[in-house]
Amino acid sequence: KAAKRREDYLPPDFTVDHIDLKIVLAADATSVSAVLQVTRIGSHERPLCLDGEQLTLKSVEVDGIAWTDYQLSETALTINGVPDSFVLSTVVEIAPAHNTSLEGLYLSDGAFCTQCEAEGFRKITYFLDRPDVLSMYDVTITAPQDEYPQLLSNGNKLASGHNDDGTHWVKWQDPHRKPCYLFALVAGDFDLLTDEFTTQSGRVVALELYVDKGKLNRGQHALDSLKRAMRWDEEVFGLEYDLDVYMIVAVDFFNMGAMENKGLNVFNSKFVLADSETATDDDYFNIESVIAHEYFHNWTGNRVTCRDWFQLSLKEGLTVFRDQIFSETFNSPLATRIKQVKVIREHQFAEDAGPMSHPIRPDEVIEMNNFYTVTVYDKGAEVIRMLWTLLTPEGFKRGMRFYFDRHDGQAVTCDDFVNAMQDANDIDLSLFKRWYGQSGTPRISIAQHGDKLTIGQHTPATADQASKQALLIPLQLEMVPSNGQGESVQLTVALKSETQEVLLPVSSGNRVLSVNSGFSAPVIVEQQASLAELGSILSFAKSDFDRWEASQALFKQAMLANMEGDASVINETAQLMAQFITAEQRNLALLSEVLIPPSVESLVAGLEQVNVDALLNSHKAVYKRVAIECAPMLEKLLAALVLRDEYAYTPEQIVQRKALNTLLKLYSQCQDTSDMLTTLFTNADNMTDTLTALQAAQLGNQSTFESLMQQFEERWQDDPLVLDKWFALHATTERPDILARLQLLMEHKQYTLKNPNRIRAILGSFAFYNTAGLHLSDGSGYRFFTDHLLAIDPVNPQVAARIVTPLLSWRKFDSDRQDKIKFHLTRILDNPQISSDLFEKVSKSLA
Numbered sequence: 001k002a003a004k005r006r007e008d009y010l011p012p013d014f015t016v017d018h019i020d021l022k023i024v025l026a027a028d029a030t031s032v033s034a035v036l037q038v039t040r041i042g043s044h045e046r047p048l049c050l051d052g053e054q055l056t057l058k059s060v061e062v063d064g065i066a067w068t069d070y071q072l073s074e075t076a077l078t079i080n081g082v083p084d085s086f087v088l089s090t091v092v093e094i095a096p097a098h099n100t101s102l103e104g105l106y107l108s109d110g111a112f113c114t115q116c117e118a119e120g121f122r123k124i125t126y127f128l129d130r131p132d133v134l135s136m137y138d139v140t141i142t143a144p145q146d147e148y149p150q151l152l153s154n155g156n157k158l159a160s161g162h163n164d165d166g167t168h169w170v171k172w173q174d175p176h177r178k179p180c181y182l183f184a185l186v187a188g189d190f191d192l193l194t195d196e197f198t199t200q201s202g203r204v205v206a207l208e209l210y211v212d213k214g215k216l217n218r219g220q221h222a223l224d225s226l227k228r229a230m231r232w233d234e235e236v237f238g239l240e241y242d243l244d245v246y247m248i249v250a251v252d253f254f255n256m257g258a259m260e261n262k263g264l265n266v267f268n269s270k271f272v273l274a275d276s277e278t279a280t281d282d283d284y285f286n287i288e289s290v291i292a293h294e295y296f297h298n299w300t301g302n303r304v305t306c307r308d309w310f311q312l313s314l315k316e317g318l319t320v321f322r323d324q325i326f327s328e329t330f331n332s333p334l335a336t337r338i339k340q341v342k343v344i345r346e347h348q349f350a351e352d353a354g355p356m357s358h359p360i361r362p363d364e365v366i367e368m369n370n371f372y373t374v375t376v377y378d379k380g381a382e383v384i385r386m387l388w389t390l391l392t393p394e395g396f397k398r399g400m401r402f403y404f405d406r407h408d409g410q411a412v413t414c415d416d417f418v419n420a421m422q423d424a425n426d427i428d429l430s431l432f433k434r435w436y437g438q439s440g441t442p443r444i445s446i447a448q449h450g451d452k453l454t455i456g457q458h459t460p461a462t463a464d465q466a467s468k469q470a471l472l473i474p475l476q477l478e479m480v481p482s483n484g485q486g487e488s489v490q491l492t493v494a495l496k497s498e499t500q501e502v503l504l505p506v507s508s509g510n511r512v513l514s515v516n517s518g519f520s521a522p523v524i525v526e527q528q529a530s531l532a533e534l535g536s537i538l539s540f541a542k543s544d545f546d547r548w549e550a551s552q553a554l555f556k557q558a559m560l561a562n563m564e565g566d567a568s569v570i571n572e573t574a575q576l577m578a579q580f581i582t583a584e585q586r587n588l589a590l591l592s593e594v595l596i597p598p599s600v601e602s603l604v605a606g607l608e609q610v611n612v613d614a615l616l617n618s619h620k621a622v623y624k625r626v627a628i629e630c631a632p633m634l635e636k637l638l639a640a641l642v643l644r645d646e647y648a649y650t651p652e653q654i655v656q657r658k659a660l661n662t663l664l665k666l667y668s669q670c671q672d673t674s675d676m677l678t679t680l681f682t683n684a685d686n687m688t689d690t691l692t693a694l695q696a697a698q699l700g701n702q703s704t705f706e707s708l709m710q711q712f713e714e715r716w717q718d719d720p721l722v723l724d725k726w727f728a729l730h731a732t733t734e735r736p737d738i739l740a741r742l743q744l745l746m747e748h749k750q751y752t753l754k755n756p757n758r759i760r761a762i763l764g765s766f767a768f769y770n771t772a773g774l775h776l777s778d779g780s781g782y783r784f785f786t787d788h789l790l791a792i793d794p795v796n797p798q799v800a801a802r803i804v805t806p807l808l809s810w811r812k813f814d815s816d817r818q819d820k821i822k823f824h825l826t827r828i829l830d831n832p833q834i835s836s837d838l839f840e841k842v843s844k845s846l847a
């Protein structure tokens with residue numbers, strides 16, 4: 001597949017005003033008849049070139065006349081000699097049962113479902129498969145009644161009926177124009193949970209949640225989350241739902257989290273199903289956030305969509321930001337922001353420093369599926385957050401209203417979005433637009449001379465771009481009183497050039513600067529604060545987020561210093577942590593964040609050169625040393641935490657369970673906690689506490705871990721979604737025989753290469769979160785992992801290309817490991833059957 005460039009965008013030669021689809025479902029041979037109302041755009045003589053892949057063409061007609069003047073290739077149907085306006089009718093046959101890629105029309109556990117974003121509609125019928133072609137849809141689905149009693153598509157149900165051969169049919173009509181990536185079809189036999197929502201203008205919307213038979217009691221949280229999201233979007237942005245029905249279907253086989261198809265969301269069941277027995281507090285949080293995300297797309301993505309796929313962040317960055325501020329409202333703002341920032345530090349900074357570096361609006365793409373990235377999504381959301389800061393929430397909301405007034409029903413660009421924000425607020429955002437076109441993580445330097453700061457910004461070259469420009473960066477600072485006496489002072493500086501001088505608003509005497517307070521911009525602050533300064537921020541900053549930041553910096557400094565044989569930093573850090581836990585013993589929310597050290601993987605992401613073995617040892621040593629210093633306080637706090645009321649998903653209980661998790665893991669570093677863990681595991685009335693027991697044992701007590709894991713498997717062996725937690729725990733355990741263990745897991749009766757959740761739970765967790773195992777010094781981890789990648793690629797290239805990521809940044813490891821990783825990456829590239837997904841990533845990494 002050749003690379004496509006953003007700058008080569010051309011409007012389509014034709015558009016499709018209306019499409020009438022008739023789909024007769026059968027696992028091996030589904031018939032798709034499409035009647036397209038086509039109009040030429042502009043005056044040209046070019047033929048109509050439609051995208052299509054893995055389709056068997058049966059017939060072509062133009063205005064009702066059989067047409068033979070066309071060419072057919074593996075990826076296109078080109079129809080010559082067509083008039084300016086005409087009706088094109090095609091019939092194709094497809095084989096959903098053989099579609100393992102999980103895009104287009106496929107079977108998930110016996111149910112038919114579709115995934116069309118980004119370019120999956122072309123696997124259903126010949127069409128202009130690009131987001132700037134917006135059409136009205138009529139869809140008639142026919143299937144055997146007993147096997148597939150529910151036949152769903154976008155919009156409103158118009159009619160239905162029965163045929164004499166045991167099949168039935170349903171006709172759907174979507175009153176909104178849409179690009180084909182938002183088309184969806186589901187056919188199956190589900191349990192249905194229903195509810196209603198009355199919009200602010202008084203329209204009643206039917207809510208329907210379709211889940212696997214017998215899972216109805218796990219759907220309530222998703223439905224409640226949907227209603228919260230619908231109300232919140234009305235209250236905060238004035239955005240109301242625009243159809244009579246909102247359907248969500250949970251399927252087990254899905255490549256990503258969920259998909260926002262108009263009026264018919266399809267979800268990975270992991271982001272729908274929850275009850276206290278089977279789901280953790282984190283699962284509850286994630287479900288609420290993904291449900292909200294897909295719902296918010298109805299305006300940011302569906303009503304106003306992307307002109308081309310280079311503009312993906314237009315909808316994804318904006319919608320992630322919207323789901324983030326929604327989550328911050330209904331959950332602990334501190335814990336929520338920390339989760340977001342961890343994703344940026346651990347994954348996005350690494351992506352930007354590696355071979356796949358790209359701006360949030362990429363310039364060049366081989367395989368679009370490779371660009372559903374943490375850069376486009378999460379850095380994209382940080383860019384929107386900076387606009388929110390610069391314009392203030394009121395100005396931002398004014399901009400949103402203006403954006404919808406101007407662009408409702410259109411396919412637009414990221415520039416159109418920023419222009420709307422600009423025009424609604426009478427502000428010049430031309431400098432800000434550089435965030436969309438420039439990759440890389442800016443470095444901020446601070447030099448202080450009395451009350452004057454000289455702030456510098458500099459973005460190092462990235463794999464995709466050699467030269468960089470200064471950006472508009474809203475940098476928040478907190479001037480923290482170093483001894484806790486007096487008030488903190490907060491200020492925001494809008495950086496616009498490579499260096500900028502700032503006069504502090506109050507005297508800097510006896511104050512410590514907390515820079516990039518609240519993570520106001522996705523940058524790296526180069527200034528190394530001293531341990532004493534970090535101690536002051538940890539103790540006295542007004543922003544709890546900054547206090548957490550200080551704890552992470554302390555841990556990191558101790559771990560790096562310990563690698564260099566400097567033990568003094570460890571001791572001082574341990575003492576600061578012990579003082580902190582004593583002073584803040586009632587502040588469980590903060591304690592439970594501060595006492596989690598940065599993960600080995602996040603440290604690897606932040607380093608240019610990594611000595612894996614030394615880093616792993618140092619990480620353990622610091623964690624243990626802090627545990628020893630804090631042990632008496634941990635003991636006291638834990639005694640109070642293990643006794644709790646019956647499970648409830650309430651803010652108070654969530655904090656308590658989180659604190660129990662953090663403190664117990666830490667305490668297990670220096671004490672034999674086997675009895676405590678076994679009791680907790682045995683008495684737990686919820687999955688959060690069960691996992692706490694397992695995680696603490698995993699880190700500190702091998703035999704307890706093995707015994708509890710065995711009990712867990714016996715209990716949950718028939719529930720793959722729950723068992724994924726068990727797979728992931730095994731896959732992330734540091735042990736010399738980890739590869740043999742992984743092999744056993746992949747022989748488990750619940751493991752299948754065809755289900756992405758299983759692959760992610762075992763191989764994904766191993767590659768991303770078992771640094772010790774992947775980087776075993778003899779290279780066996782690389783060999784094992786690569787062998788499996790090569791087996792997954794032909795089945796599901798999207799998933800293979802996602803989990804290959806940790807190998808791509810091979811340049812940061814020692815030369816022996818570099819050689820070994822390169823050898824295996826070359827093995828992937830030498831495979832003549834390699835997918836375009838893997839090819840793009842691996843070839844860039846080796847370039």
Ligand code: HT7
Binds near residue numbers: 118256259293
């Ligand atoms: N917009 C959706 C993206 C998506 C996707 C992309 C590629 C392959 C499969 C996919 N499933 C869903 C999800 C979202 O961001 O809301």
Ligand code: ZN
Binds near residue numbers: 293297
């Ligand atoms: Zn999205």
